[in-house]
Amino acid sequence: MTASDASVSASYCVHCGQASPGGADHPACHNARTALEPPRYCAFCARRLVVQVSPLGWTARCSRHGETASG
Numbered sequence: 001m002t003a004s005d006a007s008v009s010a011s012y013c014v015h016c017g018q019a020s021p022g023g024a025d026h027p028a029c030h031n032a033r034t035a036l037e038p039p040r041y042c043a044f045c046a047r048r049l050v051v052q053v054s055p056l057g058w059t060a061r062c063s064r065h066g067e068t069a070s071g
Helices: none
Strands: 050-054 057-062 066-069
Touching: none
Parallel strands: none
Antiparallel strands: 050 057, 057 066
16 A cells, blocks of 8 residues: 555445445454455455465455555
């Protein structure tokens, strides 16, 4: 994430991409299964992420907001 993106607050669910006030998970997305999964959508723009899962963790990359990693 770049410095210009830091002022933008998260407003989308990372599991379904739906609008989410304050970046909170939707009740349907807040469960034990999704707690262990990597994000699939960018929390800032709802774009689909490029996700790579390895035995050591995961990385998720948004074309506009950069990369996020587990851990």
